[in-house]
Each structure stands twice: as C-alpha cells, then as structure tokens.
Amino acid sequence: DAGVIQSPRHEVTEMGQEVTLRCKPISGHNSLFWYRQTMMRGLELLIYFNNNVPIDDSGMPEDRFSAKMPNASFSTLKIQPSEPRDSAVYFCATHPGQGGNTEAFFGQGTRLTVV
Amino acid sequence: AQSVTQLGSHVSVSEGALVLLRCNYSSSVPPYLFWYVQYPNQGLQLLLKYTTGATLVKGINGFEAEFKKSETSFHLTKPSAHMSDAAEYFCAVINTGGFKTIFGAGTRLFVKA
Numbered sequence: 001d002a003g004v005i006q007s008p009r010h011e012v013t014e015m016g017q018e019v020t021l022r023c024k025p026i027s028g029h030n031s032l033f034w035y036r037q038t039m040m041r042g043l044e045l046l047i048y049f050n051n052n053v054p055i056d057d058s059g060m061p062e063d064r065f066s067a068k069m070p071n072a073s074f075s076t077l078k079i080q081p082s083e084p085r086d087s088a089v090y091f092c093a094t095h096p097g098q099g100g101n102t103e104a105f106f107g108q109g110t111r112l113t114v115v
Numbered sequence: 116a117q118s119v120t121q122l123g124s125h126v127s128v129s130e131g132a133l134v135l136l137r138c139n140y141s142s143s144v145p146p147y148l149f150w151y152v153q154y155p156n157q158g159l160q161l162l163l164k165y166t167t168g169a170t171l172v173k174g175i176n177g178f179e180a181e182f183k184k185s186e187t188s189f190h191l192t193k194p195s196a197h198m199s200d201a202a203e204y205f206c207a208v209i210n211t212g213g214f215k216t217i218f219g220a221g222t223r224l225f226v227k228a
Contacts, residue, residue, distance in 0.1 A: 050214065107158055
C-alpha cells in the first residue's frame with residue numbers, strides 16, 4: 001500500500017480564496033483524522049470520521065472550515081474564505097478503526113501558505 | 116478523559132549521550148501507547164508502540180520505551196544520541212479497543228556535536 005496520500009504537498013493562495021486539501025486513506029482503514037500543525041499551537045485535531053461519518057468536529061476552528069468524506073477512499077478539508085492565520089501544515093491520518101491495536105498512519109502533510 | 120503530558124518542550128543532549136524523553140498519560144482503561152518521530156518537513160512516523168505483553172518495547176533507530184503502569188509513564192530512551200536523532204518526538208495514547216489518538220505537545224530534541 002502506498003500509505004496515506006495527501007495532495008497537494010504545498011499550496012500558496014491569496015487571502016479570501018477557497019482552498020481544498022485532499023486525502024486518500026489506506027485501503028481498509030475505517031477512521032480518518034485531520035490535524036493542523038503550527039509552531040504556536042502544535043498538533044491540533046480538527047475533525048475525525050469513522051466509517052465515513054463525522055464523529056467529532058469540535059476542533060474545527062471556525063465555520064470557514066469544513067470537511068467531507070463522501071466515500072471510504074477520499075476526504076477533503078476545505079477552507080473558504082482562507083485567511084493568513086490559516087497558514088499551517090495540515091495532516092491527514094488514518095487508522096484501521098475500533099478494535100485495532102495499532103497506530104494511526106500519517107500522510108506527508110500539505111503546507112498551506114495564505115498571503 | 117485521556118491525556119498525555121510530555122515534560123519538556125525542548126531537550127538538548129550531546130552526541131553520544133543518553134536520550135531521555137518523558138511521557139505520562141492518564142487513561143481510565145488500559146491504554147495503547149505510542150511514540151512518533153517527526154523529522155523536518157515530514158509527517159509523523161511510528162517509532163515504537165506498546166499494546167500488550169512485554170512492557171519494555173524496542174523501536175527503530177535504537178530507541179526503546181518502558182510502560183510503567185504504577186507510574187502511568189512511557190518514557191523514551193536511547194543510550195547514545197546521534198546527530199540524526201534531532202527531530203520532534205510525540206507521545207500518544209489510544210484507549211484499548213478505540214481508535215482516536217491523543218497526542219502530547221511534543222518534545223523537540225537537539226543533538227550537539
């Protein structure tokens with residue numbers, strides 16, 4: 001398996017523009033997590049899904065952020081409109097799901113810069 | 116509720132010296148415990164994990180950690196630091212049977228020549 005695949009790896013956009021980050025989970029993994037990492041706040045859990053259903057989105061900072069998982073092989077994190085303070089590295093991670101005594105697997109991240 | 120506390124946001128050691136990164140957790144049920152490492156501009160990768168069985172677990176790159184239930188700790192050690200060990204290290208916990216990973220704040224390890 002190629003692991004968790006995130007795209008794009010880098011994104012530079014202007015303030016006010018819509019940004020969409022993409023994640024392809026490991027096949028068979030039922031749980032998917034979106035994290036944001038900044039120097040100031042460290043690693044923050046934004047939202048997670050189990051069996052394509054959002055379970056907890058309490059970490060989503062504002063209504064400008066939204067996430068979807070239309071099927072088991074794809075998820076998106078959208079920011080609309082984007083602001084400079086959204087600049088961060090966004091990670092997607094997946095896990096086999098409940099009952100799995102194993103770790104979460106991380107993608108390489110998307111480095112977002114909003115200017 | 117589960118939580119993870121990593122003591123020291125920055126640790127600096129000399130090359131060849133012992134590395135000790137501290138992690139304490141709280142969990143109402145037996146946990147699964149993990150250490151992840153993050154090198155610059157990369158994602159998190161698993162260093163080692165404890166699920167069941169032997170409480171001393173060995174990972175990649177010469178690291179090991181010991182699960183001590185009485186102390187609710189899972190400290191990470193390496194006998195001799197190498198320059199390539201410079202990275203950020205995250206301790207994490209999952210409840211047995213669960214899937215949501217709770218991460219500590221991370222410890223950045225610096226290795227001096």
